[in-house]
Amino acid sequence: MTPTMKMYGKHRFPGKLFIVEGIDGSGKSTQIALLQKWLESEGYVTFFSEWNSSPLVREVTRRGKKKQMLTPMTFSLIHATDFADRTERHIIPPLKSGALVLADRYIYTAFARDVARGVDRNWVRGMYQFAVKPTLGFYFRISLDEAMKRILGGRDAIKFYEAGMDLKLSDDLEESFRIFQSRIIEEYEKMVNEYGLVVIDASLSIEEQQAQMRQIVLGALAGTKKTRIRKWVDLSTMVKKGSQA
């Protein structure tokens, strides 16, 4: 028989789920990468999951974005589909095995973006009821000005949907981005209490933020097994043993 669907907050797994949220330029990806390095060096098994990573749905999403076919509703639904595939394939199995799952962006990204696009707040929350509730959710708080400085300073140009250009807020990409992202910040701020997100001041130095994160994560690790196989050590031992025999 098909197992009945488990809803948010009702999953029970031996593993732990840590997620980071925040607008582009908040530095959350850097922080979760550093957290993973540390956890692995401590001997934990970690598994990293990114937003928009399901191979199955990626092609549809990519095409929809490229051809600008997505409306607020289909944008919302296709991302939920992607997230469902990620959950069923990449989040639940490692959690069942007792691993630490790290996610760069989670359902709160969808709640912020979709509501900023005018999709009904309760409807989006209802749709994501299948999601596993994170052990800890970090929100990297940063001012829009600071985030814009970081983004415009480097890497790729602002993308169409990231700037909310589909909403026709402004013909100017940068201006549209500013309006749209400030709506997203507003939504994130509301979620801090709603979902008990841990706020990290993203204007602090990278080292200070990471130290705070590690301390908080450490408190949530009680009872987690350290079962990581140190491959290079094992292999070298095997080679030595082999040559002696």
Add this chain to the structure above:
Amino acid sequence: MGRFEYYGEKGFPGVDLSELKGKLIVIEGTDGVGRSTHTGLLKQWLENNGHAVLDTGMTRSALAGEGLKAAKTGHTLGGVTMTLFYATDFADRLENEMIPALRAGFIVLTDRYIYSLMARALVRGADPEWVRQVHDFALKPDIIVYLRVHIDELITRVVQGDGFNYWESGMDLHLGEDLYDSFVEYQKRLLREFENMAAQYNFQVIETSPNIEEVFEQIKDRLTPLLRTPR
């Protein structure tokens, strides 16, 4: 008849429901019950009577249609993912095909609607409240014609038609030893879900029979009052 409504509180941002002038007719029923035959006949009949008709069906959206086909070939979708993928496809067709046609005053004739999607999700163990809520952005149709069939009759039709296929047999659910056993069990469960929905969503139930003309006459009878009433 008044203006269109959504099942839920809110639906598509930016769509003004008071602008929708056409009518929305849904033909529902399980696989192999003759939905596409009757949809085709209805289209001709409606056009002969001077109505502009848009006919549409499942998994054909510009956005997700191809992706769904690919996903089904690989049989790799999980239950929740599959439900949401179909919902995405449906939303794309509703917003980008059906709603514009309704705005232009067309009769939109759709072969399947959210009820098939919900039935499929429910037999795969999805939470009923979640399933209802995910699909509540759908417009309430003007009429839902449900073609009811008994499982024995359905088996006869399928054997004489295209035979049993993987998805129509719910093979992903591992309900039986082979396609036949699985088909029977899967379709029984789907039929049960449709029956549960019939009262709640006010289905116009029509008993199907091998006599296509007779069934078609009944469908026309149910539609006639609707066609006379202005929106």
